[in-house]
Amino acid sequence: MALDYRKAKGIAYQGAALAAVLGVAWFLISNTVANLEERRIASGFAFLQREAGFEIGESFFLRYGAADSYLRALTVGLVNTLAVSAIGIVVATVLGTLVGLLRLTRNFLLRTLAALYVEFIRNVPLLVQLFFWYALITEVLPHPREALQPLPGVFLSNRGMFFPSFESVPSLQGFNFAGGIGVSPEFATLLIGLGTYTAAFIAEIVRAGILAISRGQVEAAYAIGLKSGQTTRLVVMPQALRVIVPPLTSQYLNLVKNSSLAVAIGYPDLVSIANTTMNQTGQAIEGIVTIMAVYLTISLSISALMNWYNARIALR
Amino acid sequence: MKWLNALFTLVLALLLLKLLAAFVDWAVVEAVWRPDAAACRASEGACWGFIAEKHRFILFGTYPFDQHWRPGLAILALISLWAMSAFRTFWRWWLALIWLLGLLFIAVLMWGGLFGLPFVENERWGGLILTLLLTTFGVAVAFPLSIFLALGRRSELPLIRALCIGYIELIRGVPLITLLFMASVMLPLFLPSGVSIDKLLRAQIALILFAAAYLAEVVRGGLQAIPRGQYEAARALGLSY
Numbered sequence: 050m051a052l053d054y055r056k057a058k059g060i061a062y063q064g065a066a067l068a069a070v071l072g073v074a075w076f077l078i079s080n081t082v083a084n085l086e087e088r089r090i091a092s093g094f095a096f097l098q099r100e101a102g103f104e105i106g107e108s109f110f111l112r113y114g115a116a117d118s119y120l121r122a123l124t125v126g127l128v129n130t131l132a133v134s135a136i137g138i139v140v141a142t143v144l145g146t147l148v149g150l151l152r153l154t155r156n157f158l159l160r161t162l163a164a165l166y167v168e169f170i171r172n173v174p175l176l177v178q179l180f181f182w183y184a185l186i187t188e189v190l191p192h193p194r195e196a197l198q199p200l201p202g203v204f205l206s207n208r209g210m211f212f213p214s215f216e217s218v219p220s221l222q223g224f225n226f227a228g229g230i231g232v233s234p235e236f237a238t239l240l241i242g243l244g245t246y247t248a249a250f251i252a253e254i255v256r257a258g259i260l261a262i263s264r265g266q267v268e269a270a271y272a273i274g275l276k277s278g279q280t281t282r283l284v285v286m287p288q289a290l291r292v293i294v295p296p297l298t299s300q301y302l303n304l305v306k307n308s309s310l311a312v313a314i315g316y317p318d319l320v321s322i323a324n325t326t327m328n329q330t331g332q333a334i335e336g337i338v339t340i341m342a343v344y345l346t347i348s349l350s351i352s353a354l355m356n357w358y359n360a361r362i363a364l365r
Numbered sequence: 366m367k368w369l370n371a372l373f374t375l376v377l378a379l380l381l382l383k384l385l386a387a388f389v390d391w392a393v394v395e396a397v398w399r400p401d402a403a404a405c406r407a408s409e410g411a412c413w414g415f416i417a418e419k420h421r422f423i424l425f426g427t428y429p430f431d432q433h434w435r436p437g438l439a440i441l442a443l444i445s446l447w448a449m450s451a452f453r454t455f456w457r458w459w460l461a462l463i464w465l466l467g468l469l470f471i472a473v474l475m476w477g478g479l480f481g482l483p484f485v486e487n488e489r490w491g492g493l494i495l496t497l498l499l500t501t502f503g504v505a506v507a508f509p510l511s512i513f514l515a516l517g518r519r520s521e522l523p524l525i526r527a528l529c530i531g532y533i534e535l536i537r538g539v540p541l542i543t544l545l546f547m548a549s550v551m552l553p554l555f556l557p558s559g560v561s562i563d564k565l566l567r568a569q570i571a572l573i574l575f576a577a578a579y580l581a582e583v584v585r586g587g588l589q590a591i592p593r594g595q596y597e598a599a600r601a602l603g604l605s606y
């Protein structure tokens with residue numbers, strides 16, 4: 050019978066696929082075991098307890114010294130990645146929404162500027178942009194002695210940018226500033242680079258979402274007396290959000306993954322520290338598995354959060 | 366509100382002109398065009414002479430200096446192949462033949478060893494030709510792979526579906542740099558000892574796997590947009606999968 054034949058074919062294909070996958074997996078694993086034995090590299094995560102022996106340039110909340118374990122070093126890297134990703138997402142969303150709205154304004158100059166921004170930033174590779182910002186910050190900004198001071202208490206130098214915090218104000222001590230909130234050049238580069246890059250994509254997503262709302266809605270809102278700002282806030286944005294949120298999730302995930310480019314500018318994020326660890330211990334597989342597991346967890350968490358938000362704003 | 370708009374535009378235009386003037390000052394007026402290191406250090410403007418000095422390195426990498434005409438010619442050949450493939454009039458069966466001959470030509474040019482050209486190993490390739498080759502082969506191999514992945518993801522066979530979903534979600538969930546690390550560091554461990562894969566090939570494989578996963582989602586979006594009626598009509602006509 051035709052149905053049985055189809056089923057039999059399906060089972061045959063799947064059997065072949067399974068055999069192929071298992072065959073390749075057996076080949077890879079047996080080779081790996083043999084190679085690891087040959088190079089006398091131990092498997093397993095026992096190396097995490099060993100002393101790291103390298104310094105990390107900056108760590109967000111945790112204290113770290115060269116005598117701490119590899120596990121602590123990787124944790125510092127993870128916190129650094131999460132920090133730059135979280136702040137980057139906020140910056141990118143705010144800037145992206147602004148530029149997206151600007152592309153729809155009636156003012157010709159603003160509209161053109163926003164379009165130029167989006168087209169330029171989207172078409173230049175992110176790595177090149179990061180190198181550009183890093184070069185700008187480290188070579189154009191002056192020494193701490195002659196730091197720029199755009200606002201009282203805010204200092205910009207090529208050793209970092211310093212802002213006053215609630216407790217203290219930065220002041221020049223010797224070769225660098227102390228007190229206040231200090232942002233290293235690498236962190237600033239990553240934040241500005243990731244923020245502006247992802248903002249360009251988010252701008253297009255926001256613009257698409259707003260354009261997806263039919264003009265009739267806006268005209269009806271004007272007809273019942275709502276002003277332009279009220280219309281945007283009460284009528285357009287709630288509906289536009291339904292179109293915006295799924296691709297926005299994609300962009301947030303891209304931002305988190307792009308933060309791994311920090312290794313190219315010397316920011317000690319997870320990939321950078323895991324790379325150092327892999328070079329020092331030779332535990333390549335455990336290192337790669339750790340990186341992939343962490344990024345998968347972060348990606349799935351952000352996806353889950355955004356899907357929950359998506360369900361909340363969906364049409365009832 | 367109109368006058369506020371106009372005032373704002375004027376202020377913005379003035380600011381832009383100031384910025385543009387400063388940029389033109391840096392890029393053109395104060396710039397140093399000759400490859401003269403002392404002049405570059407002395408001036409406040411751009412040092413375009415650096416491009417005059419380093420353009421060969423930027424374009425060709427560590428390829429032997431006197432053989433630079435070979436990657437140069439290869440770049441022209443590859444770009445012509447792309448340009449030719451962009452026009453409908455050339456979309457005939459013999460375009461495949463031209464591509465094959467063109468790639469063979471580029472291979473002989475870059476590697477050498479034949480026709481009196483000295484051999485240049487691909488560890489020394491670099492610059493623009495490397496970018497173009499990685500892109501060309503990356504897209505060419507990743508696209509058919511992505512179609513298979515997309516079809517597999519929509520398959521009714523549970524194992525194929527699971528494998529394709531697992532692959533796509535795994536590759537899309539990790540940064541590209543991780544895949545490149547994996548290819549360059551883990552690949553030697555996966556192969557029998559003594560067998561080693563060329564470094565360029567490792568990077569190419571990583572890029573292909575990465576691109577295939579992302580393109581698969583694009584293809585899947587396209588497949589999903591087709592109304593079910595089309596599939597059912599095809600079945601009714603007796604067309605196989």
